[in-house]
Amino acid sequence: MQPRFDFAKASPESYKAVFALEQYIRNCGLEPRHIHLLKLRASQINGCAYCVDMHVKEARHDGFSEQWINLVCAWRESPLYDARERALLEWTEAVTNVAQTGVPNTSYEEIRKHFSDEEVVKITTAIGTINVWNRLCVSFRSQHPIDEPAQAA
Incomplete structure (x- = not known):
């Protein structure tokens, strides 16, 4: 797979707008573990x-276990994830699969048990933001760095 082009260079204004959302998410008061969970899960779903x-790498750097x-x-x-994390993941x-499944009432009811209205809006904004990043990276085939391959013991 070859990258198509660098979207940040092609449209710096677009990149800055999405990055401004990213900065907001990082500083909006959501727990870092929740941000890590939603970014990783949405990115998995989107194949990014x-x-x-x-x-x-960010979750590992912030001290989260390999198992987590x-x-x-x-x-x-x-059973590793607590009720709040499970509601967030659901x-x-x-929200990531909204076009295929809509957002079921059961998902809404579950998240409302664990988060305030304000938190749900911030979480949903964070999910939307990572989905924008995923769509940019997948569409333009952004390449992740290749780490040193693991050596057999």
């Missing part, structure tokens, strides 16, 4: 290798 790679990071893709089958999936 660039963003999955980045968000795994690795099981995001199978969160429904793991909401992330519903």
Whole structure:
């Protein structure tokens, strides 16, 4: 797979607008673990290798365990995530897949048990923001860096 072009260079104004949303999300008061979860899960759903790679590394850097990071893709089958995280992951999936499934009342009811109206709006804005990044990176085939391959022991 070859990159198509650098979208940030092609339209710096567009990049700055999306980055301004990103800055807002980073500073809006949401818990970092929740931001990591929703970014990683949405990026997995959208098949964005660039963003999955980045968000795994960021979560690891911020001290989250390999197990916590690795099981995001199978969160429904793991007891690792608490009720708030599970509601957030369910909401992330519903909002990310809105064109296919809509946003079910059950997802809304669950997230409302754990987060205030203001938090739900901030979470939904964060989900929308990572979906914009995913669409840019997937559409223009942004390439993640290649780390040194693991050596067999």
